[in-house]
Amino acid sequence: MSVCRAWSLTLLGIDALPVEVEVDVSSGLPGFSIVGLPDTAVQEARERVRVAISNSGFKFPTKKVIVNLAPANLRKEGPAFDLPIALAVLAASGVVPATSLERAGIVGELSLDGGLRGVRGTLSMAEAARHRGMQRLVLPEVNAPEAASINGVEVYGIGDLRQAVEFLKGDRAVSRTLPSGDGIHARPPETREDFADVAGQRLAKRALEVAAAGGHNVLLSGPPGSGKTMLARRLPGILPALTVDESIEVTKVYSAAGQVDGGLVKVRPFRAPHHTISTSGLAGGGSNPRPGEVSLAHHGVLFLDEFPEFSRQTLEVLRQPLEDGQVTISRVAGTLSYPARVTLVCSMNPCPCGYAGDNRRACRCSASQIERYQGRISGPLLDRLDLFVDVPRLTRDELRGEEPAETSEAIRERVAAARGAQLGRQGEPNASLAGRPLRETCRLGGDAEALFSQAIDRMGLSGRGHDRVLRVARTVADLAGSGDIGLEHVAEALNYRRFSLVDG
Amino acid sequence: MDSARSAYLFLSLLQARTGSSLISRLGDLPPEEVPRMSAEQLSRAVKMTDRAMGIFDKLRREFDPDRVEKELSEAGVGLLTPVDAGYPERLIGMVDLPPALFVRGSLPGGPAVALVGSRKASVTGLGSARRLGRALAERGACVVSGLALGIDAAAHEGALAGGGTTVGVLGCGIDVVYPRSNRGLFSRVEGSGSIISEYYLGEAPLAWRFPARNRVIAGLSETLVVVEAPEKSGALITARHALEAGRDVWAVPGPLGVAECRGSNRLLADGAGVVWDLDAFLDEVLPEAAGPYPGPQGGGANAALPEGLPENEARVLAALGFEATPVDVVAGNSGLEVRELLSAVSMLELKGYVGRDAAGTLVRKPVD
Known part of the structure; x- marks a missing residue:
């Protein structure tokens, strides 16, 4: 069998999608080509992969090597495919067992000496890997802590190509990177700005x-x-x-x-x-x-x-x-x-x-x-x-x-x-209130209504200004822990209107 | 309409179309005669250009005083000519008095002071105009100005804030709002005094009408104050008219090297009165209304508080001076939490005890 597969991931927006890396090694004029809508950085992977494989002490096959990145209609960007391409090539030439590449997501940029450089988006990749049922994620050491924040997928940080090969062959144990202990449930760290x-x-x-x-x-x-x-x-x-x-x-x-x-x-x-x-x-x-x-x-x-x-x-x-x-x-x-x-x-x-x-x-x-x-x-x-x-x-x-x-x-x-009260009441912060929800959530009592209409007359509030004051009054009341918008809340909200500029 | 009144109306419409003053050249000729004369007869008495004679002929054919009166009353505009009882006495002595004034609102009596200046005034100049307008209004003087942008608008605003009367003289038709951005001010000025113009309904704000309107501003008032004016400005034309009509001219000193103040400073160099202190100025201009003016110089935190205010509002008012005070200082003086303070300030603002300016500072407003 001369076709070997590895799985990698690529970013689209902030979400990652799986990419299948297929490598075919066949007899013919020696050559190395990549197909599947690669951009320049992916094309250049050919040189990096070839040199990195040689410099890591392996032999790059002197045969016709074709790499296909699937799905073929998705544009592939960046150097993150270097490592999966290299490993699939090595699998096709029998250095790495092809089975070891199954159910693993692999990303990483290779340097010429075989070392691994970090890539961007590994957190999203880890999330996508878990979602797609991949068991483990093999990526550069520097990205490991970031990716490990997602539970449900084993993350292995690797230093260079040689280490990756030994890890996949089972010759060498690499310890799994675990999520760092300090969760975010704790209050935010002390900032210097208070x-x-x-x-x-x-x-x-x-x-x-x-x-x-x-x-x-x-x-x-x-x-x-x-x-x-x-x-x-x-x-x-x-x-x-x-x-x-x-x-x-x-x-x-x-x-x-x-x-x-x-x-x-x-x-x-x-x-x-x-x-x-x-x-x-x-x-x-x-x-x-x-x-x-x-x-x-x-x-x-x-x-x-x-x-x-x-x-x-x-x-x-x-x-x-x-x-x-x-x-x-x-x-x-x-x-x-x-x-x-x-x-x-x-x-x-x-x-x-x-x-x-x-x-x-x-x-x-x-x-x-x-x-x-x-x-x-x-x-x-x-x-x-x-x-x-x-x-x-x-x-x-x-x-x-x-x-x-x-x-x-x-x-x-x-x-x-106050924020908790808003989410409990209307499921969104007060700033998002407009139209009917605004009118329903921001009903004014007798006193407050009288004050508000007096303010509209005396302060020349526009329609927009009117809605603004209501929204802000709602928040002021929430801060005071009050279910109803009172006189004092409307009065305070009136302070935050626009002055010297064109509308009220 | 009686014949004298209709003759003055005729003269007014004629002047508004030719753009030159006829009434100052009539000499011994009674105005009543003018509509009855032919263009040639009139031209023999007062020299007229061919263009003016053409306009005269056309107007004489179209002129219908009853229709004018009907249109004016439908628009809610009054008409005053020199033979009417309500015509401002101060204008009577002028050589080039307006033959007719169209009036919206009611012309206030009593002393009148004109405040004029640049449209592109600095904020400091605007502040001075507002303060002067207000102080004058509080002492019972009517503030006369031109309802233009800048100093004019600030002067009217000040008079309105002081609860006094104010008169705006337009350089366009009596029902035309120019500039548009002053439309709110127009209606408030009409409500607290009057808007007057020499120009009939719908007349456009032509450039030459503004210098002509300035003579009315000067004529209507006993005293003229120029707040901030560059050289070659309308305000200086008003000052010249005021001097010709024998009015007192004052100016507010401005800083050196600022183009917008060169004209007003020049007036000072030429001997205009110096407005260096509000009280001194008011005592000089309105001696009969002399009294303690509770302005920025005096008063302060110890001025008497109005009765019956809720506790928080009373504390805020006691902590607030008559000069612009930042919220922080008021918070410190009153010892209130900010949210209590802010509620109280809004209440006081609505009750008219407190004002705030664009920079977010608070001012106590004198209430009588």
């Missing part, structure tokens, strides 16, 4: 607490140096701890981006892309698709500093993920999607020079300049923001006499309770 370190800014802190509890998106506006970034960085620390499923999802995204260093991601991500970022940098994509910043912030915080400086086109791509919680990318080769459920925090200066409204430094912008600057943000995107917060620059004098601020942990406990 709300206790931020003096003052009580309004902004409270607003971020409300944002965390209800999943609301926030716009922070204030002069340079007022602490907008500092505040935003601390938001992940008060979000509820990641659940196991969430953690696996986040890790899959990072794995697909090749950014995992061992084990699961246990802390909610915080991503702060620069405002020069490209559309595909933010949303994901490229000819060799990778998740973008909005997906890397999945289940965490996406922070857009200097919000009006982002190009309008770039920001427009955020509309779909903010609506559906995922990004869909269409390429000639096919369509794939990445998850992208984020809490969006934007920050901006109130005007081009940054000092409008600052009491210590005069603003030098004209009214029309300010209007234009603030008008740069598109309406549909503004609709997705629930909380508008002004962050003033505080003087030392104004901060004096502050008692120590609350720790992030104390805030997180309140947030977790």
Whole structure:
């Protein structure tokens, strides 16, 4: 028998699909070709495999070698097929028993001396391997801890090709990599960024607490140096701890981006892309698709500093993920999607020079300049923001006499309770409420209703502003552990409306 | 309609079409005579261009005072001519007085102060205009301005916030809202005073009509304050009209090297009154209304609290000054939790005791 098979896996989006590697060695003019829609990196596997096999002390067959990657209609990318091709070739020439390749998933990039390099997406591959009933997964040592996070498939980390051959022949024992003990059920590790370190800014802190509890998106506006970034960085620390499923999802995204260093991601991500970022940098994509910043912030915080400086086109791509919680990318080769459920925090200066409204430094912008600057943000995107917060620059004098601020942990406990109440009531965070569910969940009592209609008249709230206040009032009530939205909850929610800008 | 009134109306419509003042050139000729004359007769009395004579002929054929009156009353617009009792007395002495004023709302009596300045004013300038407008309104003066963007809008806003009266003079037809973004302000100004214009229903905001409208702003008020104006601006034209009509002209000093303030600073160099202190200015301009003005200079945390407020609201108000105060300072002074504080602030805002500006600071509003 001259056809030998090995099984490998490839990434599509953040999910993995099995790929069958068939090798045929027949007599004829010596040659080595790969078919089955391989990209350049896969084509180059020929040279790496040939040299790595020789340098590991084996003989590359001087015959006609054909490798087929099935299914043939799926485009194969990246160097992860090096190891399965090499092992299948060795099986075809009788070095490795063909039976040892059964029910095993194999991935890994070969170096010329036969050593193994890490590949991306191994967590998703492990998940797919388990799903497809594969018994074990053979992959580079560096990827082993990541893949081992999935229970139900044996993971073996291998150092080089020679070791892999000996392991498959049964000549050498390789210990199975086990999931690391520190689960994510424990509370998130202590981060250095704690709300206790931020003096003052009580309004902004409270607003971020409300944002965390209800999943609301926030716009922070204030002069340079007022602490907008500092505040935003601390938001992940008060979000509820990641659940196991969430953690696996986040890790899959990072794995697909090749950014995992061992084990699961246990802390909610915080991503702060620069405002020069490209559309595909933010949303994901490229000819060799990778998740973008909005997906890397999945289940965490996406922070857009200097919000009006982002190009309008770039920001427009955020509309779909903010609506559906995922990004869909269409390429000639096919369509794939990445998850992208984020809490969006934007920050901006109130005007081009940054000092409008600052009491210590005069603003030098004209009214029309300010209007234009603030008008740069598109309406549909503004609709997705629930909380508008002004962050003033505080003087030392104004901060004096502050008692120590609350720790992030104390805030997180309140947030977790409020979030739990929302999921129990409507199965989604308050920020997702709209239309009929919004009206049903956010019924106002007599007093609150009277106050609200008075506010609509006196403060000139628009239709959108109206819904926003209701959603936020619901979250405020949840934070207070109250089933009904009371007068004081509506009153507090009115503080987070939009001021200087065009609509209320 | 009596003949004098209809003659003034005729003159007004004629001026609005020719774009030049006729009334200032009539000399001894009584205005009643004008509609009865032929174009040639009129041209002998006051020199007229051929174009103006053509317009005159056409208007004389079309002119129907009763229809105009009917259209105006349907639109809810009043008509005042110099022979009417309600016509502002301050305008009577002017050489180039408006032959007719179309009025929405009711013209307030009492002292009137005009506030004018740049459309592209800095935030500081807008703040000054708002404060002046408000302080004047609180002392019972009517604030006159042009309902344009920038300083004009801020002056009207200030007067409205101070609960006073305000008059907006338009450079377009009485029913035309220009600029569109001020439409909310238009209706509030009409509600708390009046909007007036020399121009009939539907007339467009042509460029030459704004300098002409500025003479009405100057004429309607005893005092003119220029808040922030570049050189070659409409506000300086208003100042020139005010000086010609014998009004007091004041200006708010602006920083050096800022183009938007060069015109107003120039007025100061030429001897205009310096608005360096709000109280000093008010005492000078409105001596009969002198009294303690509870503005940013005075008052503060010890000013008397209104009776009957819930405890939290009273604590917030006591912790709040009349100058812009960040929420953190109020929280520190009142000793309240932020969420209690925020609820209380909204309640106070709705009751009119507290205002907030775009930078997120809180201000206590004086309530009488």
